[in-house]
Amino acid sequence: MTTKPTVLLVGYGMVGHRFLEALAESGATQRLQLTVLAEEPRPAYDRVHLTSYFSGTSAEELLLAEDGFAEKHGIDVRLGDPVTAIDREARTVTTRAGHVLGYDTLVLATGSYPFVPPVEGKDAEGCFVYRTIEDLHAIEAYAQQAKSTGRGVGAVVGGGLLGLEAAGALKGLGLETHVIEFAPRLMPVQVDDGGGAALRRTIEDMGVVVHTGIGTRTITVSDGGTATGMTFTDGSDLAADLVVFSAGVRPRDDLARSSGLPVGERGGIVVDAQCRTEDPAVYAIGECALAVDGRVYGLVAPGYAMAEAVAAQLNQQSGSFTGADLSTKLKLLGVDVASFGDAFGATPGALDVVYSDSRAGVYKKLVVTAEGALLGGILVGDAEAYMSLRPLAGTGTPLPVSPEALVLPAGLGAPVSLGGSALPDDAVVCNCHNVTKGEIRAAVTEHSCASVPEVKKCTRAGTGCGSCVKLLGTLVDEELEASGVVVDKGLCPCFAHTRTELYEIVRVTRIPTHARLLAEHGRPEARDGEGCEVCKPTAASIIASLAPELDASGHILDGEQAALQDSNDHFLANIQRNGSYSVVPRIPGGEITPDKLIVIGEVARDFGLYTKITGGQRIDLFGATVDQLPQIWSRLVDAGFESGHAYGKALRTVKSCVGSTWCRYGVQDSVAMAIQLELRYRGLRSPHKLKSAVSGCARECAEARGKDFGVIATAEGWNLYVGGNGGATPRHADLLAKDLTDDELIRLIDRYLMFYVRTADRLERTSAWLDRMEGGLEHLRQVIVEDSLGICAELEELMAHHVTDYQDEWAATLRDPARLARFTSFVNAPGVPDPSVRFVAERDQIRPDLNVLTAEDEEILAMPALIAGPLLEVRSR
Amino acid sequence: MTAPTMDPAALDLTTRVEILVNGAWIPVCDASLLVPGRGVAVLLPDGRQVAVFSDRHGRVHAIGNRDPFTGAFVLSRGLTGSAGGRLYVASPLLKQRFDLTTGECLEDDSVSVPAYSARTN
Numbered sequence A: 001m002t003t004k005p006t007v008l009l010v011g012y013g014m015v016g017h018r019f020l021e022a023l024a025e026s027g028a029t030q031r032l033q034l035t036v037l038a039e040e041p042r043p044a045y046d047r048v049h050l051t052s053y054f055s056g057t058s059a060e061e062l063l064l065a066e067d068g069f070a071e072k073h074g075i076d077v078r079l080g081d082p083v084t085a086i087d088r089e090a091r092t093v094t095t096r097a098g099h100v101l102g103y104d105t106l107v108l109a110t111g112s113y114p115f116v117p118p119v120e121g122k123d124a125e126g127c128f129v130y131r132t133i134e135d136l137h138a139i140e141a142y143a144q145q146a147k148s149t150g151r152g153v154g155a156v157v158g159g160g161l162l163g164l165e166a167a168g169a170l171k172g173l174g175l176e177t178h179v180i181e182f183a184p185r186l187m188p189v190q191v192d193d194g195g196g197a198a199l200r201r202t203i204e205d206m207g208v209v210v211h212t213g214i215g216t217r218t219i220t221v222s223d224g225g226t227a228t229g230m231t232f233t234d235g236s237d238l239a240a241d242l243v244v245f246s247a248g249v250r251p252r253d254d255l256a257r258s259s260g261l262p263v264g265e266r267g268g269i270v271v272d273a274q275c276r277t278e279d280p281a282v283y284a285i286g287e288c289a290l291a292v293d294g295r296v297y298g299l300v301a302p303g304y305a306m307a308e309a310v311a312a313q314l315n316q317q318s319g320s321f322t323g324a325d326l327s328t329k330l331k332l333l334g335v336d337v338a339s340f341g342d343a344f345g346a347t348p349g350a351l352d353v354v355y356s357d358s359r360a361g362v363y364k365k366l367v368v369t370a371e372g373a374l375l376g377g378i379l380v381g382d383a384e385a386y387m388s389l390r391p392l393a394g395t396g397t398p399l400p401v402s403p404e405a406l407v408l409p410a411g412l413g414a415p416v417s418l419g420g421s422a423l424p425d426d427a428v429v430c431n432c433h434n435v436t437k438g439e440i441r442a443a444v445t446e447h448s449c450a451s452v453p454e455v456k457k458c459t460r461a462g463t464g465c466g467s468c469v470k471l472l473g474t475l476v477d478e479e480l481e482a483s484g485v486v487v488d489k490g491l492c493p494c495f496a497h498t499r500t501e502l503y504e505i506v507r508v509t510r511i512p513t514h515a516r517l518l519a520e521h522g523r524p525e526a527r528d529g530e531g532c533e534v535c536k537p538t539a540a541s542i543i544a545s546l547a548p549e550l551d552a553s554g555h556i557l558d559g560e561q562a563a564l565q566d567s568n569d570h571f572l573a574n575i576q577r578n579g580s581y582s583v584v585p586r587i588p589g590g591e592i593t594p595d596k597l598i599v600i601g602e603v604a605r606d607f608g609l610y611t612k613i614t615g616g617q618r619i620d621l622f623g624a625t626v627d628q629l630p631q632i633w634s635r636l637v638d639a640g641f642e643s644g645h646a647y648g649k650a651l652r653t654v655k656s657c658v659g660s661t662w663c664r665y666g667v668q669d670s671v672a673m674a675i676q677l678e679l680r681y682r683g684l685r686s687p688h689k690l691k692s693a694v695s696g697c698a699r700e701c702a703e704a705r706g707k708d709f710g711v712i713a714t715a716e717g718w719n720l721y722v723g724g725n726g727g728a729t730p731r732h733a734d735l736l737a738k739d740l741t742d743d744e745l746i747r748l749i750d751r752y753l754m755f756y757v758r759t760a761d762r763l764e765r766t767s768a769w770l771d772r773m774e775g776g777l778e779h780l781r782q783v784i785v786e787d788s789l790g791i792c793a794e795l796e797e798l799m800a801h802h803v804t805d806y807q808d809e810w811a812a813t814l815r816d817p818a819r820l821a822r823f824t825s826f827v828n829a830p831g832v833p834d835p836s837v838r839f840v841a842e843r844d845q846i847r848p849d850l851n852v853l854t855a856e857d858e859e860i861l862a863m864p865a866l867i868a869g870p871l872l873e874v875r876s877r
Numbered sequence B: 001m002t003a004p005t006m007d008p009a010a011l012d013l014t015t016r017v018e019i020l021v022n023g024a025w026i027p028v029c030d031a032s033l034l035v036p037g038r039g040v041a042v043l044l045p046d047g048r049q050v051a052v053f054s055d056r057h058g059r060v061h062a063i064g065n066r067d068p069f070t071g072a073f074v075l076s077r078g079l080t081g082s083a084g085g086r087l088y089v090a091s092p093l094l095k096q097r098f099d100l101t102t103g104e105c106l107e108d109d110s111v112s113v114p115a116y117s118a119r120t121n
């Protein structure tokens, strides 16, 4: 019997994990005995996205390994026990806890440590570094304290990539933030003076104070040992509670050094092209290694390449690392910064093409040869072109268009973007995983990957920082089309049409039911079927929005419509996790009289409903059973309320700020306009929900630019913004038209909404629709402002019909006994409330009883309800 | 071939829907109360809940009303559909689909809900 060779990995960071993954992918984990010795208390996590911890990503979400990764591959991971010594003679290591482990191969992946300049006071309480999750926990806690008991000022020493990221984090924690950079500009390694100036301007606009060209002399410390501020080399000083050092990193080469392995003059474990140290049994990879080209790489992509090289060798293949590209693109505090290839024009004979607009914080420089081949570049403020340009840098191919055209902003001269076809096959598309365009094409043609997720899985492209995903999508589509694969863009298994095509079919043929649509236009194999949960509500929405044109009933509980709607539309309420419903009355513009507010309070109290103010400037009442909905609504309708359509793909809310009536800055009556818009578009069925807001001045308190259509008052009238979105992929709305009168504004919104209803895909918010639109905002402007398609009159007419035909769905339902019949919990026991809808008390209100939801069997329901909605008495009166 | 009928009024108003529970057919409601493509919930004497549906061809189906993924009693309020000849209901909560004949979950073989025989009489 042979024993498996033992591989010890010291350090479980990003590169260490990539090493394990590469071994697992090749199956080598089965032939090796793998042990990981880690200093940190948790397995490898995504250090690159460390800062996202402050925007709500949890430490668990940052973990790199899938659940069960180590067990699945038989890897022994020992956390929180760092290696303290290596005995190369005996081939053993010793850990802090005193364990001694033998190895056949030792892989060092110990990363780096933040460099803290040797200034007086650097160890005071309140001084931090920015490298691990624990560092962030500590900074977060101290910042809270500083805000309540101190001045609330934070300073970052170092204006490089990490320093600016740390500054963004401090700002986000609510501190007054300063950045101190010794060099004359920010990010001195990546950008030149012009780029630095554009960056500085934008960062200062965000309220971060930038000090360049000065060094930190001391940290001033109180008698109690806490930091109180800093003094600088130019004699000035700054009071600060919290100091983050981000003055570069140094390789953690101490273990290697003390075991006699050669290290570089400025640190880093010396390795050859195979990432082997002087001792053939010991490798070093990642930020701790001094690569054969004499550099220590502080980026993750080169580290991954080293990890892959060593994993290949342990799998009896060849692998080497001889150097890497230092291109970077990042989004710092919302500013795009990219630097790639020969960014500083070091190549003999290199020429620059520069566009600079420091007012807008945009700086673009391309470095080219005399023949027009791209060498590199720096992009600040607008790095859109990075993904298509970087792969071209250094390939020697002359640019397909003039470099001037590439740096000019869209709108000045013809907008130019390079598609995927401009790239040569050997151009690296994904920098993080070093994947070329050729490999991506091969994934499609040879490994029959037919979608971006499949290509990602197959090549790993796009699974790092994500910045190449857009280009990846273009390349995959191009390749699929070239190889004659027809991408099925159909709505669902029942229809081969998109939502837009179905809309056109209904509009032209005037087919008023889903059943006929399916029988006449469905896929042959689905024509005889029931339809599905995708096409039924889609058809219902299209038919509802065209109802006046079809002479069909617009009421969503009528006829066939009753069977097509999502459950929420069916009950005109939103289903909640325990099967109860929420009730959201419309409160146009968020304006409400005291009397109406009292009615809501009384209804909630009488029915025992949980009450909450929503994010949409209105009130949500939770915990109603199906049987209660008509009773609740009859009270609300009597008091003058109507459905808020919180359940439908329809207009939700038009939020407002208080505007010129009260606010000293207001220039228009934003509340009146918000109410007018909400009443005009209420009930409009659309491909996805629609949201709006109106702000009374440029301070934008209503957050209109986060909305599908947002209106901001100007001294002259209204500015209309379109395509905004909150949610998971926020997008600021784009300015469509300026200084409009009330009538002009409404006419333009009418056209915009109807054009969206007509051409968007199912569940496509306006932001995604606009991003997908060929020609983008400019095309939209031509269609709805210039009427380039000649459809504006028709769009306006459709909206006029909607406005005159609108009726409140709840009032209509209450008038109709047939419709009311469906609001019973049990068809065989009308009037019996659903025993599974139960509540418990919390903070003086109800919440769903989770015992019912988690109970193994249904027996729990045989027990008498402790608290049921209408009977609830949580407050002692 | 004509398009499948959609008008509930075309169904016989005196037809009863029944489901088979513990060996006995239990009447549930009049067939006219079922809208093709939608469901209703039925409370059994022992406290169990059943979701009953009718399809576009007028056939009736019954499965347990509890959504095993969330624990809530809501399947009767889902939308029905068909795929590859299988009739199903999609839970209104997290949209997993359940076969109306066998109770099996289409997304996950290891999950199912009880299935009941149903008929019109």
Ligand code: SRM
Pocket (backbone or CB within 6 Å): A574, A575, A576, A582, A584, A612, A613, A614, A615, A616, A617, A618, A619, A620, A646, A652, A653, A691, A706, A707, A724, A725, A726, A727, A728, A729, A765
């Ligand atoms: C109730 C409320 C939360 C609250 O207590 O404040 C809420 C609750 C829900 N939101 Fe929301 N959203 C609420 C305001 C918002 C806002 C804020 C706003 O409107 O100003 C946003 C960000 C703005 C935006 O949409 O751009 C928001 C972005 C979302 C998203 C993400 C949309 C996106 O495009 O990324 C979803 C998911 C979706 O629609 O697919 C969502 C989905 C939902 C759903 C429908 C989730 C679900 O399926 O159960 C919740 C249903 C509520 C219910 O049963 O009544 N909710 N949701 C808010 C209701 C506002 C209202 O009065 O109608």
Ligand SMILES: Cc1cc2nc3c(=O)[nH]c(=O)nc-3n(C[C@H](O)[C@H](O)[C@H](O)COP(=O)(O)OP(=O)(O)OC[C@H]3O[C@@H](n4cnc5c(N)ncnc54)[C@H](O)[C@@H]3O)c2cc1C
Pocket (backbone or CB within 6 Å): A010, A011, A012, A013, A014, A015, A016, A037, A038, A039, A040, A047, A048, A049, A050, A051, A081, A082, A083, A084, A109, A110, A111, A112, A130, A131, A132, A162, A165, A252, A255, A285, A286, A287, A288, A297, A298, A299, A300, A301, A303, A330
């Ligand atoms: C905030 C931040 C943002 C960044 N942004 C980017 C970016 O946008 N792009 C980019 O390319 N790079 C970025 N980086 C750098 C990137 O995170 C590193 O290049 C990468 O983490 C290096 O991986 P590594 O495995 O070599 O080192 P690390 O991830 O640091 O892992 C080394 C591990 O070894 C452990 N260790 C050390 N000594 C021992 C010992 N004796 N025994 C056991 N364990 C030990 C350490 O505790 C650590 O867990 C960023 C870094 C930070 C901090």
Ligand code: SF4
Pocket (backbone or CB within 6 Å): none
């Ligand atoms: S953010 Fe919105 S969708 Fe998410 S849990 Fe809260 S209310 Fe529900």
Ligand code: FES
Pocket (backbone or CB within 6 Å): A429, A430, A431, A432, A433, A461, A462, A463, A464, A465, A466, A467, A468, A469
């Ligand atoms: S470039 Fe980072 S994931 Fe592709």
